[in-house]
Amino acid sequence: MVETSVPAVELRDVVKRFAEVIAVNHVSLKIAPGEFFALLGPSGSGKTTTLRMIGGFELPTEGEVFIEGEPQGYKPPYQRPVNTVFQNYALFPHMTVAQNIAFGLEMRGVPREEIRRRVGEMLELVRLSGYERRRPHQLSGGEQQRVALARALINRPKVLLLDEPLGALDLKLRKAMQLELKTIQEQVGITFIYVTHDQEEAITMADRIAVMNRGRVLQVGTPQEVYEHPENLFVADFIGDTNFIPVQVQQVGDGVQVLTVSGAVLLAHWGEPTLNAGSEAMMAVRPERMRLHRPEEVPQQEGWNAVEGIIRHVIYHGLDIRYEVHLAGGTTLHVRMPVGQGETRFQRGEHVVVSWPHAAARVFRSES
Amino acid sequence: MTAPAASQPRLSHRLRHEALRVLFHIYGAAGYLFFYLPIIILVIFSFNDSRSVSQWAGFSWRWYEAMLQDRQIMLALWNSVFVAVVSTAIATVLGTLAAMALERYRRFPGRLFADITLYLPIIIPDIAMAIMLLAFFNLSGIGLHVWKVNFFGVRLAVPFSVIIGHVAFNISFVAVVVQARLAQMDRTLEEAAQDLYANPWRTFWRVTLPLMMPGVLGGALLAFTLSLDDFVITFFTSGAGFNTLPVRVFGMIRKGVTPKINAVSSLMLGFSLLLVTLALLAARGRDERNVRLF
Numbered sequence: 142m143v144e145t146s147v148p149a150v151e152l153r154d155v156v157k158r159f160a161e162v163i164a165v166n167h168v169s170l171k172i173a174p175g176e177f178f179a180l181l182g183p184s185g186s187g188k189t190t191t192l193r194m195i196g197g198f199e200l201p202t203e204g205e206v207f208i209e210g211e212p213q214g215y216k217p218p219y220q221r222p223v224n225t226v227f228q229n230y231a232l233f234p235h236m237t238v239a240q241n242i243a244f245g246l247e248m249r250g251v252p253r254e255e256i257r258r259r260v261g262e263m264l265e266l267v268r269l270s271g272y273e274r275r276r277p278h279q280l281s282g283g284e285q286q287r288v289a290l291a292r293a294l295i296n297r298p299k300v301l302l303l304d305e306p307l308g309a310l311d312l313k314l315r316k317a318m319q320l321e322l323k324t325i326q327e328q329v330g331i332t333f334i335y336v337t338h339d340q341e342e343a344i345t346m347a348d349r350i351a352v353m354n355r356g357r358v359l360q361v362g363t364p365q366e367v368y369e370h371p372e373n374l375f376v377a378d379f380i381g382d383t384n385f386i387p388v389q390v391q392q393v394g395d396g397v398q399v400l401t402v403s404g405a406v407l408l409a410h411w412g413e414p415t416l417n418a419g420s421e422a423m424m425a426v427r428p429e430r431m432r433l434h435r436p437e438e439v440p441q442q443e444g445w446n447a448v449e450g451i452i453r454h455v456i457y458h459g460l461d462i463r464y465e466v467h468l469a470g471g472t473t474l475h476v477r478m479p480v481g482q483g484e485t486r487f488q489r490g491e492h493v494v495v496s497w498p499h500a501a502a503r504v505f506r507s508e509s
Numbered sequence: 510m511t512a513p514a515a516s517q518p519r520l521s522h523r524l525r526h527e528a529l530r531v532l533f534h535i536y537g538a539a540g541y542l543f544f545y546l547p548i549i550i551l552v553i554f555s556f557n558d559s560r561s562v563s564q565w566a567g568f569s570w571r572w573y574e575a576m577l578q579d580r581q582i583m584l585a586l587w588n589s590v591f592v593a594v595v596s597t598a599i600a601t602v603l604g605t606l607a608a609m610a611l612e613r614y615r616r617f618p619g620r621l622f623a624d625i626t627l628y629l630p631i632i633i634p635d636i637a638m639a640i641m642l643l644a645f646f647n648l649s650g651i652g653l654h655v656w657k658v659n660f661f662g663v664r665l666a667v668p669f670s671v672i673i674g675h676v677a678f679n680i681s682f683v684a685v686v687v688q689a690r691l692a693q694m695d696r697t698l699e700e701a702a703q704d705l706y707a708n709p710w711r712t713f714w715r716v717t718l719p720l721m722m723p724g725v726l727g728g729a730l731l732a733f734t735l736s737l738d739d740f741v742i743t744f745f746t747s748g749a750g751f752n753t754l755p756v757r758v759f760g761m762i763r764k765g766v767t768p769k770i771n772a773v774s775s776l777m778l779g780f781s782l783l784l785v786t787l788a789l790l791a792a793r794g795r796d797e798r799n800v801r802l803f
Contacts, residue, residue: 198700218703231701235719244715245705296705 147210149174149300149332150195155204157190157356164190166356167204172300172349177326177333179343182353183379188336189304191353195334196302197221209299219248224293225302229309230285232277238264238288239273245296263291266325283314290325300332307342319346340380344368352376373413374505377425384431384474386424390416390504397504399424402470407446409502416506423507428477430501433464433487434494447496450474452487462486466495548778555771572772582773585757592668592743592753593736596675601729603676604683605721611684612691630678631685639745642674646746653748666751674746675736682735683728690724723791730788734781 148171157165165187172178180188193199195206197218206213208222218225224245232241239260246256264270267287277285286306293301306322307315323346326333337343343350344364351361352375360367360376371377378385388399388407397412399422409424416422434440439447453473454465457480464476464487474495487493558569576582607627611620630638646653656667698720702712718725740755747756758773 196704198703217708218700219706219708223704225701225704227697227701229695229697231695231697233698233701233716244702244707248706248711292705 146174148172148207149176149209150334151207151210152191152195153205153207155191155194155201155206157187157194157199158202163356165194165201168353168356168358169204170351170358170361172332172334174332175330177323177335177346177348179335179337179347179350180353181337181340181343181350181379183338185355186338186353187356188338188353192225192302192304192334192336195300196223196225222298223300223302224296224298225304226286226289226293226306228304228306230277230289232285232288232292234277236276237273238269238275238277238280241277241288242292242295244292249296259295263295266294266328267291282310283318286310286318287321290322294325294329294331298331300334303333303335305336305338307337315342322346344380352379354379370411371425371503374423374425374508377503377505382428382475384426384428386426386468386472386474387507388422388424388504390418390420390422392418396499397422399504401448401468402472403448403468405448407448407502408444408499409504410500411502412504413506416504421507423505425503425505426474426497426501428463428475429461431474431476431495431497433466433476433478433485434496435485435487436492436494438485439494439496442496444499445496446499446502447494449492449494452489452491452493455487455489464493466493468495551771552775552778554768555775557768557771560767572768573776575769576772576776579769581752582754582757582769585752585754588666588668588751589737589753589755591665592671592675593733596672596679596736597729597733599672600676600679600732601683601725604680604728604732605687605725607680608684608687608691608724609717612688627681627684630681635739635741638678639674639742642670642677642742643745646670646673653746655748655751668747668751670746670748671743671751671753674742675739678739678742679732679736682731683725686728686731687721687724690721690727694720726791727788730784730791734784734788737777737784738781 150170150172152168152170155165155168156163168187168191180191182188190199194201195208197213197216197220200215213221233244236244242260242263243256246259251259260273261270264272267290269284269287269291272280272284272288277288280288286309289306303322307318310318319342322333335343335347344367347364349361349363350367352359352367354375360372362370367376367380371380377383386401386407388401390397390412391400391406392398393412393416396408396410397416399407399409401407407424412422433452436449448468450466450468452464453467454463456463456465459480461477461479464478466474466476468474476495554565555572556568556570557565558571559566611623611627614620617623643653645651651670651673653670656669658665658667694717698716699712702716703709707715738755739753740759743753744756744759747753752760754773754777758770761767761770
């Protein structure tokens with residue numbers, strides 16, 4: 142990403158209201174040219190509305206959408222240099238595959254000969270050569286998806302908008318298409334803005350992710366940043382598996398010192414900036430960052446937290462073993478230990494000590 | 510419990526079930542017979558080689574020949590077709606536009622009023638509609654005159670009032686059929702067209718119209734059939750000396766029923782059946798091709 146270049150898409154303080162409901166609430170984003178950018182959030186988070194405002198299907202109530210530095214104002218979809226892959230593909234049922242793909246070029250008056258050539262190229266790109274004369278209803282879900290992609294890409298848009306494009310496919314096909322989409326994006330070098338509610342999909346495909354909830358963007362960052370350094374409780378909870386330990390903040394300084402319900406003192410390197418001593422909070426730790434020990438074998442390590450508990454469930458997962466540990470005070474922790482040589486195995490009912498580094502712990506304001 | 514004792518109640522249950530099934534079939538057949546026996550008799554007697562409409566005297570085409578030679582009937586037939594074609598064309602365009610407006614703009618001031626006025630002609634009795642139209646033509650000064658037009662050397666009688674009357678009730682039927690089709694159309698298809706640089710005008714011609722065409726065709730055929738068959742409204746709104754086929758047949762019946770009327774009726778019946786079949790095929794045939802996988 143070159144910071145100095147004009148963003149492919151910029152949203153400046155965009156608000157969208159539908160009657161009483163605020164669907165998108167003061168969203169500002171900058172998306173770099175060539176970037177694979179994911180808008181991630183649960184349903185109703187405003188991600189699709191945000192995408193539709195870039196495409197011109199909705200107009201912002203406040204704020205402005207810029208495409209390559211140009212304010213879009215009231216421009217209708219057919220005057221914007223973007224194309225969309227719709228959630229249900231929206232292929233024209235009365236046209237063949239070739240006619241569907243050619244539609245955009247035809248509308249822009251591209252010569253017939255060139256259209257034919259480019260349709261051929263596109264079909265090759267999405268590996269559907271020979272399907273020219275088929276109709277959409279004769280195609281499988283994955284094939285329809287690829288036609289929808291070809292129909293959008295043939296116009297060489299500045300930005301491609303994708304609205305949950307894999308939502309209707311089964312899991313196996315989804316995985317294959319994720320790879321294919323990523324490959325195609327790298328091949329054509331077009332900016333992709335990708336709406337999804339699937340955090341795994343966003344993490345595996347996107348260069349950067351904007352996590353949305355209730356119309357707001359809660360965090361923007363690379364998959365690694367949002368996974369390893371979530372900035373608020375929602376992001377920590379929505380992305381990946383996380384253990385949450387209810388705590389009370391004791392001290393805020395270089396790190397955060399907290400007290401659990403059962404009286405254990407824990408430390409975290411990072412806490413949300415708005416935390417004060419005495420406020421209720423949540424300590425978040427990823428299951429794979431935790432370790433289990435027998436009480437008599439706890440190593441004396443600097444910079445680690447330790448709490449006692451009892452193993453309630455042991456689940457074998459092949460690559461790892463997942464333990465469910467109950468702490469005094471009613472908190473349940475999930476711990477993931479790799480299955481390797483020399484790792485101690487624990488039994489159900491065993492008393493254990495759970496430990497994790499201060500660096501792996503983050504403390505968030507608890508919110509309703 | 511032994512086996513036979515257990516199967517006893519099951520057997521009687523089966524019997525009762527069978528008996529009910531047979532009764533239902535008889536009931537259904539009787540219903541059909543009640544509706545269609547008069548029509549079958551009418552068709553049969555249109556081939557009767559006798560002036561009598563109650564005694565069979567052998568097969569003959571003579572009443573059909575007599576019908577074809579009757580200039581009054583042929584003129585009435587021409588009038589019927591002319592009125593039907595013109596009123597259907599106008600009603601189809603207006604009805605389709607009305608359906609699109611109602612489907613697209615779901616909430617606007619006066620929406621309920623628009624719905625009511627559109628559906629009214631379907632619900633109110635023909636006679637009420639006919640009297641309203643008659644009053645309208647008289648009060649407005651349009652009158653019931655038949656316009657004589659020279660159309661590229663062909664002298665046409667254009668029954669202005671009859672055509673307006675037919676358009677008035679046909680709009681509703683077209684609108685209802687088209688609206689049903691639009692309701693099941695995927696609106697993202699229009700968004701997709703706009704996304705692919707089609708302005709609203711081209712979106713309409715390239716995507717919306719082709720997709721709602723089965724509804725438009727079905728509505729048009731329905732309107733055409735209703736127009737051909739209409740008696741009451743035509744009778745009230747046509748001026749002196751202008752007959753459509755149903756009005757002509759009514760005039761003939763007053764002078765006595767002859768098998769010639771049976772022949773005319775059979776012809777109209779056959780034509781109507783053909784149109785209804787076409788309308789159903791138009792509404793359905795396209796659908797099968799448009800089945801979507803999601």
